[in-house]
Amino acid sequence: MLPQTEKLSSAQTNAAITKFSLSRHLSAEQKDLLNDVLSFCSAHLSDQSALLIIEGAVGTGKSVVLNAIFNTIQTRARSKNPDDPMTGTRNMLLVNHPEMLKLYRNVAAETPTLRKADFDRPTTFINRLHKTNQTADIVLVDEAHLLLTRADRYNHFQQQNHLEEILALARVVVVVFDPLQVLKFKSHWSADLLDRFKTGRATQTLHLTTQFRVEAGPEVRHWLDQLAAGHVGKHPQDPDFDLRVYDDCAQLYDDLKERNNEVGLCRLLSTYDYSYRLDGEDHFIEEGRFRLRWDRSKPDEKLPWAERPDTIDEVGSVYTIQGFDLNYAGVILGPSLFYDAQTDSIRVDPARYEDSAAFQGQSGIVAPQMAKERIILNALNVLLTRGMKGLYLYAHDPALRERLRNS
Structure with a gap:
């Protein structure tokens, strides 16, 4: 069987990036969630640690709305509005998925308020902030069900849990989570394990239910x-x-x-x-x-x-x-x-x-x-x-x- 090479228009080859297009209209449910996340972030920026969990099945637009949330946060962070609590904040979006990281960085190259350096993998982020003795203000985590729940020395993660380390390095952490997408023992999440991180900090759980894919x-x-x-x-x-x-x-x-x-x-x-x-x-x-x-x-x-x-x-x-x-x-x-x-x-x-x-x-x-x-x-x-x-x-x-x- 001879392979067949695909010949596509630029619109077709950019279809995946279009998924994250900021001109794409969010649903009413997604807009409400975006506003709820922004309100939570503003309310807890002065806290030591706060955690917001976004839950939703595959195809409910979790990554789409997360990208819109992050763009809004970074637009406000890079503004010069002295009355906005997000002005001057240091924020990141993390994803433990190399293919998704490529997509986010490609989108950033086309978005004036975003930088490729705004996106990273969790281990790289954790190790860099530990080395430089820095912290972040708001950290968003896409595909949080891929976060490690044990050490992975081959990939230079020496601690025991990605989320635990991220929470220690940021004031507000927003994670997108779907337990039905856990794919490895080293990222073996359960409701009980996630609940453990709600103790002793401000928390909120939001849900996306409408199937779009x-x-x-x-x-x-x-x-x-x-x-x-x-x-x-x-x-x-x-x-x-x-x-x-x-x-x-x-x-x-x-x-x-x-x-x-x-x-x-x-x-x-x-x-x-x-x-x-x-x-x-x-x-x-x-x-x-x-x-x-x-x-x-x-x-x-x-x-x-x-x-x-x-x-x-x-x-x-x-x-x-x-x-x-x-x-x-x-x-x-x-x-x-x-x-x-x-x-x-x-x-x-x-x-x-x-x-x-x-x-x-x-x-x-x-x-x-x-x-x-x-x-x-x-x-x-x-x-x-x-x-x-x-x-x-x-x-x-x-x-x-x-x-x-x-x-």
Whole structure:
């Protein structure tokens, strides 16, 4: 199968950045949340420590509204209004996701009130402020479910918890959190652990509930929610959302490339069930007559994986696509997911999951086998909810393919 190179207009290639465009209208719910966050920040700037938590499922626009909040904060911080409590404040937005960090910094380059230096990864921020003996005023954290909950010496984090360190270094911390997007033991968050940080400081929790990404009715969204939880419901029909299940992964890829030529921002994704190593070599996913390489590691590439036109010729993982929107997503359900006819459900086999790094550091994890299964289903949830206009599915397990096609 020969790869096909995507040729897109500038509008299509910049579609991911457009997601964060400050000219994009926020919903009434998002505007209310923005105002509530700004009020909380102003009210607690003189406190020693305050914590605001924004909760919302995938596709509710958490990153979009966070970017709008941060732009407002930095606009006020860089103004010369002596009556504004935010004037002259030192603020940062952190995200423990290299692809999302690229997106934020690309947006900053197009926004007069933002600087690329306003954005960083948590470990870099923590180590720099400890070294310089500095503190910040307001710190926003996107994808806070990716914050570390234990030391990671390989990545130069010596302490035990990212959030604990950030709270010690900032007066006000605002985090965006979704427990169903926890993907590793070393960032194994729970409601109880998060609640621990509410003690002894001013706290508030806000919620986003309206789904914006998946342009489908409630039946499709419910079907996706159920599938991500391991349940196969009746296959819904929706004229506004193109949902297909394939017997042939190569045909799925051919159809996805056609959609990509038409509208752009279509990518093939897979569960982490096929061998992949960061050794500079290409590693391939093979299913029948389908064969395509995993996404190549390009840490110095300025564009995020989802935005690069050449990545139509690759298969992305949960780590390259988390936080991004696609027009159409093709998703391969790999060998770790199989159909159990007795329970009429999707079962999980962690032994077939190739992301061994996700399960490193089991100490302190209650019921590690169940936690492994939860992490795999969380990753599935992320993959299934990337497509705005459509989702094309293929399952490695023949029984699961048959059940999905005849649901």
